[in-house]
Amino acid sequence: MNSRLSLRTIAFVGGSILMLVPALVAGSAYTGALQKRAEQMLVDRLKGRGELSANLLAKSLHQLWGEVDALAKSLDASALPQARTAIDLIARLDNRYSWIGVADVDGIVLAAANGLLERESVAQRPWFRRGLGGPTAIDVHEAQLLAKLLPARTEPYRFIDLSAPIQKAGQSPSGVVGAHLNWSWIIDSLRGFQAPGIDVLLLSRDRTVLFGPPELVDKPLMIGSAQAANRTASSVLDERWPDGKDYVTVVVPTIGHADLPSFGWSLLIRQNIDDALAPTRELVRNFWITLGAGALVALVLLFLASNWIATPLKRLLASAEGMLGDGQQKPPHPETRYAEAQRLSTALVRLQTRLLRR
Numbered sequence: 423m424n425s426r427l428s429l430r431t432i433a434f435v436g437g438s439i440l441m442l443v444p445a446l447v448a449g450s451a452y453t454g455a456l457q458k459r460a461e462q463m464l465v466d467r468l469k470g471r472g473e474l475s476a477n478l479l480a481k482s483l484h485q486l487w488g489e490v491d492a493l494a495k496s497l498d499a500s501a502l503p504q505a506r507t508a509i510d511l512i513a514r515l516d517n518r519y520s521w522i523g524v525a526d527v528d529g530i531v532l533a534a535a536n537g538l539l540e541r542e543s544v545a546q547r548p549w550f551r552r553g554l555g556g557p558t559a560i561d562v563h564e565a566q567l568l569a570k571l572l573p574a575r576t577e578p579y580r581f582i583d584l585s586a587p588i589q590k591a592g593q594s595p596s597g598v599v600g601a602h603l604n605w606s607w608i609i610d611s612l613r614g615f616q617a618p619g620i621d622v623l624l625l626s627r628d629r630t631v632l633f634g635p636p637e638l639v640d641k642p643l644m645i646g647s648a649q650a651a652n653r654t655a656s657s658v659l660d661e662r663w664p665d666g667k668d669y670v671t672v673v674v675p676t677i678g679h680a681d682l683p684s685f686g687w688s689l690l691i692r693q694n695i696d697d698a699l700a701p702t703r704e705l706v707r708n709f710w711i712t713l714g715a716g717a718l719v720a721l722v723l724l725f726l727a728s729n730w731i732a733t734p735l736k737r738l739l740a741s742a743e744g745m746l747g748d749g750q751q752k753p754p755h756p757e758t759r760y761a762e763a764q765r766l767s768t769a770l771v772r773l774q775t776r777l778l779r780r
Contacts (some may be wrong), residue, residue: 430732437724453706460702465658468672472691475615480679487682494586494599506533521602553585553598559683580605620693627686647671651688668695734763
């Protein structure tokens with residue numbers, strides 16, 4: 423029994439290898455590069471959004487800080503009419519201030535917007551104590567002294583504080599300018615930085631989530647991106663979050679601008695990897711489906727072509743074996759599909775003629 427491969431098999435298998443191997447190698451290289459490019463574009467997009475968001479927030483805060491600092495440098499704690507006029511003007515023009523006022527070195531409020539807390543002591547408040555020593559930023563906190571003076575509502579009032587000493591060159595402080603900034607405008611700003619599928623998280627100095635998905639707010643975040651928030655440069659991580667999903671996370675470790683006192687905040691921008699890369703993965707999937715369908719059609723055509731090439735040779739082989747076996751009188755099939763088969767067919771006819779003449 424002859425165990426050698428047939429011409430049809432060799433043509434089909436060899437052609438399949440020559441066709442499929444380069445296609446698979448090129449396809450794998452293309453889809454791999456496509457996915458890497460998509461991942462890099464995702465990182466660049468999130469990083470750009472994170473840095474822009476942090477910069478816009480810092481500049482907004484710095485604008486307010488500039489007003490507080492300028493007020494502190496221009497005031498004399500003993501000039502109450504001047505202080506009250508300046509404070510009322512600032513509060514009237516910018517509703518981001520929930521309260522702004524001036525306290526003397528003993529912590530007694532001398533002048534304040536709408537007269538709130540005037541003649542009250544703020545000596546124990548962090549913004550005052552730290553403000554005597556220099557420019558200060560106090561992280562978000564619930565209203566204390568103002569809580570009973572503001573209109574009642576279901577949710578507590580929350581503020582961030584900015585304060586600066588009233589101090590002439592070479593002299594001791596004569597008072598402190600303090601401002602409570604409405605936390606809700608920070609929340610509104612952060613919401614504006616978000617996009618469908620993209621979450622923005624604001625972390626405090628101790629990695630507590632100040633803004634973000636409801637299930638994370640006011641809770642400490644212990645994952646890698648929160649640890650990276652202590653670094654000095656932006657970073658990018660692929661990690662699994664407490665909800666069990668994988669996210670690409672960009673960490674902007676500081677939110678600051680010029681001489682703005684630091685709140686110790688950091689910003690995280692995250693997007694679910696599966697959602698972010700879904701269009702690219704769909705494109706890759708369609709590419710392989712199309713390539714597979716094309717390869718299947720090509721294999722069918724290759725099989726038909728192999729059979730087309732091999733059929734004349736099979737017929738001529740049968741004729742040759744017949745002549746050697748029983749000296750058949752039937753002439754070989756006149757093959758005309760291609761030159762080699764035609765020449766072989768003619769040669770067999772001549773050979774058969776010679777054999778019959780003997």
